[in-house]
Amino acid sequence: MTAIASPLPSPDVGQPRSVRLRRLRETAIMGGLIACAIFTILITIAIAGILIAQSIEFFQKDEVTLSEFFFGLEWNPLLGHEKHFGIWPLVSGTLLVATIAMLVAVPLGLITAVWLSEYAPSGVRAIVKPTLEVLAGVPTVVFGFFALTVITPILRLEWIVNERGEPVNPLGFENYNVASAGIAVGILCVPMITSLTEDAMRAVPRSLREASYGLGATRFETSWLVVVPAAFSGIVAAVLLAIARAVGETMIVALAAGSLKQLTFDVRQSSQPLTGYMVEIFFGEAPASSVEFVSSYAVAATLFVLTFILTLIGHWVRRRFQEEYE
Amino acid sequence: MRGRIRMADERSRLGRRIKDRVFAGVCVASAATATLILVTLLTSVITQAMGLMYSHAQLAKHIAIGVSLLSGFVGVAAAGLLLAGMLRHGVSRRRCVGIAMAVGLLVVSSIVFKSLADAGEARNFLTAAFVTGTPSRKPESAGIWPAMIGTLWVCGLCGLFAVPVGVATAVFIEEFKPRNRMVRRMHTFLQLNITNLAGVPSIVYGILGLTAFANLFGIVELRQDELPPAMGVTYYDRFETEGKALVWTPLDGRTAPATVPSPSTPFQDIDGNRVELAIVSAEQMLPRQVEAEAAAEAFVEQLATSVKALEPVTVAGIVQAAGSLLPLADLRADSGAVLSAISGRIEGATLDSRRAVSRLFRQIRGDVENLEAAARFKGLIRSDAYAAREARKSWYYLQVPFGRSVLAGGLTLGLVILPIIIISTQESLRAVPQSVRQASLALGATPWQTVWHTALPAAVPGIMTGTILAMSRAIGEAAPLLIIAGIVYITFTPENVMDQFTVMPLQIFEWARRPQTEFYQLAAAGIVLLMGILISFNAVAIAIRHKSQGPMS
Numbered sequence: 001m002t003a004i005a006s007p008l009p010s011p012d013v014g015q016p017r018s019v020r021l022r023r024l025r026e027t028a029i030m031g032g033l034i035a036c037a038i039f040t041i042l043i044t045i046a047i048a049g050i051l052i053a054q055s056i057e058f059f060q061k062d063e064v065t066l067s068e069f070f071f072g073l074e075w076n077p078l079l080g081h082e083k084h085f086g087i088w089p090l091v092s093g094t095l096l097v098a099t100i101a102m103l104v105a106v107p108l109g110l111i112t113a114v115w116l117s118e119y120a121p122s123g124v125r126a127i128v129k130p131t132l133e134v135l136a137g138v139p140t141v142v143f144g145f146f147a148l149t150v151i152t153p154i155l156r157l158e159w160i161v162n163e164r165g166e167p168v169n170p171l172g173f174e175n176y177n178v179a180s181a182g183i184a185v186g187i188l189c190v191p192m193i194t195s196l197t198e199d200a201m202r203a204v205p206r207s208l209r210e211a212s213y214g215l216g217a218t219r220f221e222t223s224w225l226v227v228v229p230a231a232f233s234g235i236v237a238a239v240l241l242a243i244a245r246a247v248g249e250t251m252i253v254a255l256a257a258g259s260l261k262q263l264t265f266d267v268r269q270s271s272q273p274l275t276g277y278m279v280e281i282f283f284g285e286a287p288a289s290s291v292e293f294v295s296s297y298a299v300a301a302t303l304f305v306l307t308f309i310l311t312l313i314g315h316w317v318r319r320r321f322q323e324e325y326e
Numbered sequence: 327m328r329g330r331i332r333m334a335d336e337r338s339r340l341g342r343r344i345k346d347r348v349f350a351g352v353c354v355a356s357a358a359t360a361t362l363i364l365v366t367l368l369t370s371v372i373t374q375a376m377g378l379m380y381s382h383a384q385l386a387k388h389i390a391i392g393v394s395l396l397s398g399f400v401g402v403a404a405a406g407l408l409l410a411g412m413l414r415h416g417v418s419r420r421r422c423v424g425i426a427m428a429v430g431l432l433v434v435s436s437i438v439f440k441s442l443a444d445a446g447e448a449r450n451f452l453t454a455a456f457v458t459g460t461p462s463r464k465p466e467s468a469g470i471w472p473a474m475i476g477t478l479w480v481c482g483l484c485g486l487f488a489v490p491v492g493v494a495t496a497v498f499i500e501e502f503k504p505r506n507r508m509v510r511r512m513h514t515f516l517q518l519n520i521t522n523l524a525g526v527p528s529i530v531y532g533i534l535g536l537t538a539f540a541n542l543f544g545i546v547e548l549r550q551d552e553l554p555p556a557m558g559v560t561y562y563d564r565f566e567t568e569g570k571a572l573v574w575t576p577l578d579g580r581t582a583p584a585t586v587p588s589p590s591t592p593f594q595d596i597d598g599n600r601v602e603l604a605i606v607s608a609e610q611m612l613p614r615q616v617e618a619e620a621a622a623e624a625f626v627e628q629l630a631t632s633v634k635a636l637e638p639v640t641v642a643g644i645v646q647a648a649g650s651l652l653p654l655a656d657l658r659a660d661s662g663a664v665l666s667a668i669s670g671r672i673e674g675a676t677l678d679s680r681r682a683v684s685r686l687f688r689q690i691r692g693d694v695e696n697l698e699a700a701a702r703f704k705g706l707i708r709s710d711a712y713a714a715r716e717a718r719k720s721w722y723y724l725q726v727p728f729g730r731s732v733l734a735g736g737l738t739l740g741l742v743i744l745p746i747i748i749i750s751t752q753e754s755l756r757a758v759p760q761s762v763r764q765a766s767l768a769l770g771a772t773p774w775q776t777v778w779h780t781a782l783p784a785a786v787p788g789i790m791t792g793t794i795l796a797m798s799r800a801i802g803e804a805a806p807l808l809i810i811a812g813i814v815y816i817t818f819t820p821e822n823v824m825d826q827f828t829v830m831p832l833q834i835f836e837w838a839r840r841p842q843t844e845f846y847q848l849a850a851a852g853i854v855l856l857m858g859i860l861i862s863f864n865a866v867a868i869a870i871r872h873k874s875q876g877p878m879s
Contacts, residue, residue, distance in 0.1 A: 022772060029774050033502065036494035037516055040748070043741060044519055047530060050537045112360050115353035128357075130871075134864045135364060137795060139802025141831045142371070142853050145838050149846055150370045153386035167383065187367075190360055218346040241525065248527025250805035251831070255838055275529050275805070282532075282809045300533050304526065311525035315518065 051304055054297030061291045069298065075261045075277075077292040085295060087302055089263045093178065093273035094306070097253055098246040100182025100267060101189055105242055108186075109193030110235065116194065117201040118223040129195070136191040144255035147184035152256065155180055155268075172268050176258025179267040184252045189242040196241065200234020201227050233321035240314035244307045250275040274303045355397075362396065362430075371857070374850035375452045382846075392433045399429045451844075451851040460817040461833065465844035470852050473833035475819040476732070480807070480829055481800050483736025484743065489793055491740075492747030493782075495520075499748075500755040501777045524745035532806030535738025540810060542727035556580075556717075556725035558822075563713035565593070573601050573707070574716070584713040593707075603707045723822040733823040735810045742806055743796040750792020754785040787870055794867035798860050804831035830856045 059066055063083045072086015116125055155173045162168050173179065204227050212222040228235065258270025259280055272280070281296040366389055372378075373385065403425065449466070459469015499517060504510050537543060546554065562574040563585040573593040575585050585591060593601045728734040758781050766776040782789075807829055816828040828836075830852060837849035 026772050026774050030502070033494050033498035036491050037498045039491060040495055040523065040744065041516065041519055043523060043534070043744070046538055047526065047534050050534060051530075108356055108360055111353055111356035115357050119350060119353055120357075130864075130868050133795065134861065137798045137802065137860060137864065139804065139831050139853075139856060139860070141802070141804050141835050141838070142367070142857065145834065145846075145849055145853060146367050146370065148838060149374065149382050149850075150366065150385060150389060153382040154390055157386075157390075158383035159387035159390075161383075187363055190363075194360070218342055220346040220349040221342070224349075244525045244527075248525075248529065250527065250529045250808075251835060255835065275527065278529055278533075279805070279808060282536075282812065297533065300530055304530050307525050307527055308522060311522050314525075315521055 047304065051297060051301040054294055055301045058291070058294040058298045061294065063291050064295075073263050077295055083291065085298075087299070089261045090272060090274045090277055090299060091302065092263050092265070093253075093257065093261075093271035093276065094247055094303075096178050096265065096267065096271060097182045097185055097249075097257060097273050098243055100179060101185035101246040101249075102239070102243060104183055104186025105189035105193050105246075106239060109190045109242075110197055112190070113194045113197035113201060114223050114228070116198045118219065118227060129198070132191045132195050136195060138188075139251075140188060140249060141251040141255070143184045143188045144181075144252040146187075147180045147252055147256035151183050152177065152180040174258070174268060174270055176256060176260075176270040177268050178257055178271050181253045181255075181257035181273075182267065184256060185246045185249050188249065188252065189246055192245065193238050193242050196238035197231070197235050200231040200238065203234065204230040230323055233318050233323065236321070237314045237318040240310050240317065244310040244314070247306055247310070248275065248303065250279060254279040274299050274306075278303075358430075362393065366393070368857075371850050371853050374847055375450075375854045376851075377450045377847060382843075392436075396430055396433050399433075449847075451847045452854055456848075456851055457855065461815065461828075462817075465842065465848050468837075468848055470830065470833060470855060472816050472819050473828050473830045473852075474855075476816070476827040477801060477829040479732045479820050479823070480735045480739060480827060481797060483733060483823065484739035484800050485793070485797055487737055488740035488744045488747055488796070492744050493751050493789060495744075496748045496751035496755060497777055497782070500752050501781060502773065520745050520748050524749060527805075528742050528803055529805040529809065531738055531742045532809030534741065535734055535806060535810050539728050539734035539737050540730055546726050554725045554727065554729070556723065556824075558720045558723040559725075560718050560720075562716045562718055564716045565707060565711045565713060567603060567707045567711075572596070573603065577715075580715075580717070584715075586713075587707050587709055587711055605707055605709050719822050719824065721822050723824050725824050728824065730811055730826055731824045732820045732827045735807050735827060735829070736823070738806050738810050739800045739803060742803060743800050746796040746799060747793060750796065751785070751789050754788020754792065755781060757788060758784040787873070791867045791871050794863060794870070798863045798867075801860060801863070802831055802856065804829070804835055807832055808835070830859075 058064060059069070064085050069085050069087055071088075072084055073088050074084035074086050075089045077083050077085065116128060120128065152173065152175065155171065155177070156167060156169045156175075157171060158167045158169075160168045160170060208226055208230060209222055212226040217225070253273045253276040257273060257276050259272050259276065260270040261272050261277070262269070264271050277299055278296045281293060286293040370385055370389065451465075455467075456469050457474070458471050459467060460472055461470075462468040499513065499520075504513060559580075561577040561580050561582065563577060565573050565575070565587065567573055573595060575591050575593055577585070587593075587603070587605055589605060591603075593603050595601050724733075728737075762780050762784060763776050766780040767773075771779065811826070811828055811832060816826060818825075820827050834849045834852040834856065837845045837852065840846075
């Protein structure tokens with residue numbers, strides 16, 4: 001009898017007592033959610049505000065002029081009695097590292113992604129894909145250590161020694177060099193590019209491939225002439241994201257790129273990137289109001305603007321060139 | 327695109343086929359290179375940590391030999407595959423891959439064995455002592471325990487902060503899509519903002535954290551020597567008793583005046599138990615209890631016997647003698663000399679004063695008993711003892727600004743992983759079918775009830791995977807914490823959220839910066855430990871994902 005008395009199970013989940021109370025609760029929860037959302041905007045505002053305020057303080061120092069900062073080719077706040085603050089040596093270090101990183105990461109990452117998406121059997125992909133995600137999470141300090149203890153000795157060919165047992169270093173690489181840091185950053189970016197590119201290529205509808213094969217194209221022609229162009233916006237976005245990552249990468253360059261602030265295109269030499277300089281200042285003993293300490297904020301602002309532009313371009317490319325199928 | 331395919335069609339069939347094969351080979355080679363690099367990374371770190379490979383030159387040489395051997399073989403194998411494909415018979419692909427893998431294994435294991443054979447005087451740093459030890463200037467005795475516990479604290483706080491805020495933001499963006507055009511534009515802006523935040527270099531977050539959390543935008547200005555405003559802390563004055571024991575007395579606040587020891591002062595021992603202390607003035611410094619007892623005992627014995635022998639004693643003389651006796655410090659002096667001094671004074675006295683002598687006797691005895699009673703307490707304390715101000719912090723101790731503390735570090739890391747959590751939560755919410763929500767709304771649930779009881783539970787596995795991946799990022803992140811924590815030599819584990827800290831990646835960085843090989847080995851051992859933690863963490867994420875592939879997703 002009782003079993004059939006109530007055909008509808010009473011909803012046990014927080015039935016509010018009145019509509020008013022219910023509405024109040026909804027409003028309160030919405031308020032909380034909106035507060036969280038606004039918080040994320042506040043983060044951006046805070047970053048921009050801090051960087052702008054401290055950069056203004058930096059440019060008000062006597063040693064600094066705006067024109068020297070943007071056009072100067074010398075940056076030596078720590079040594080010498082005449083300090084120069086031209087941003088280009090640090091920017092060149094960053095760009096050099098990012099370029100080498102992309103030379104390593106883009107071919108390796110892109111081709112691996114093509115293989116994963118178009119060639120690899122599904123069993124292999126099921127193993128490789130999660131492994132890539134784990135590898136994307138390897139701490140950057142590990143890659144920095146790898147650069148310092150493996151890549152640099154290999155570049156210096158350290159096992160070739162003269163009769164006194166000193167390394168001959170036939171290629172002329174310094175102990176700290178841009179190439180080693182760049183290669184390590186590139187290795188760091190490979191899983192990221194592979195994973196994102198593979199996602200983009202998998203999103204290309206199967207019908208396109210089938211049409212290509214139907215026309216008699218080989219697997220190579222299908223993947224390079226059909227799938228890659230179709231997934232192009234995703235690939236470019238992935239590469240831009242990787243460049244942003246390489247530009248902002250800190251621990252590897254702090255360990256392996258050295259601390260020489262020079263405008264050079266010789267990858268065998270040391271050239272400190274923006275992030276490396278910031279580590280040097282914050283890890284050092286500079287007093288909080290000194291010009292070299294405040295200069296790190298101007299460097300951070302430069303870095304922020306660089307990555308911001310890259311992110312915006314990536315966003316724009318993805319929206320502009322995204323090809324909609326189905 | 328189409329034109330190129332047509333052109334390709336006109337070329338020779340064999341040429342196209344070769345191109346296809348070559349590219350397949352390049353693809354496999356590229357994937358193999360990526361794998362090889364990562365295997366090299368792991369092998370090199372482990373061999374260094376365990377002291378199998380002593381010098382970097384040696385390591386580099388072995389890797390170079392291994393890599394060239396392997397790539398040579400891969401080239402041969404690729405050529406073989408190409409040939410096999412061209413001739414369409416002969417060697418099967420599976421056999422080729424099998425041989426390639428076997429040779430790869432052979433090369434890797436030969437590197438390991440060669441290095442095992444070369445392991446000379448290098449020591450193994452990957453030991454239990456390394457895990458439980460504290461950082462040290464000597465590499466042999468250095469350990470990573472404070473950094474491990476620091477990582478636990480910082481990442482725990484980071485998760486507590488970032489996960490609720492991130493999930494709430496994602497729910498707001500995904501589940502409460504506005505219809506109003508103006509508000510929709512703001513939504514787009516919110517999304518763009520999060521995309522941008524995900525791309526901000528983590529070191530910039532470190533600068534934000536330093537200004538926002540560690541210094542609180544400079545709102546609270548403190549003088550150099552001033553203690554910051556705080557809660558969850560009790561201030562004490564610490565004294566040292568005459569017996570070299572420490573006692574404490576609680577204060578009202580950090581600005582209370584220094585305590586002067588008095589009989590009413592509530593002294594406590596380290597466990598907070600009440601301690602009775604006898605206050606002595608600065609003039610009557612008391613000797614150590616045991617010696618005092620023995621000396622007093624002996625003196626009273628002698629005094630008693632000698633007084634018996636002396637018949638005529640003046641009261642005045644005895645009182646005078648007692649006065650010179652009372653500073654009990656003198657008890658330590660040779661009692662014989664004191665006795666003769668008394669004898670000298672009372673010589674020639676006429677009055678029989680047996681009673682007076684016995685009173686003196688009793689008084690001295692009483693003093694000695696008091697002394698014994700005092701010895702039963704923690705000790706004696708001088709009335710002008712120096713009060714040292716001490717802050718005893720409870721586990722919920724909080725101060726503003728946060729300073730270079732665990733809390734500032736945790737919140738900063740939280741900012742770093744917030745966009746990652748938001749994006750992964752958005753993706754898993756998007757994967758929940760719309761029909762689930764429609765059913766809930768049709769049953770009369772409010773929008774929030776729909777989210778809380780249907781959409782969110784369905785998205786939980788995805789959110790958890792994303793959270794674990796974000797947390798593993800947090801565990802490995804060093805750059806922002808490097809700015810927050812600075813260069814610190816921490817040998818203790820944090821006890822509250824305001825303590826200074828170090829984390830594993832930071833400790834590894836610190837070791838890797840030093841030039842000595844032993845410190846490189848320490849860094850390698852730290853990396854092995856860190857990677858072990860991360861891999862087990864990620865294994866959990868993958869297990870969750872596999873388990874959660876239910877009908878909804």
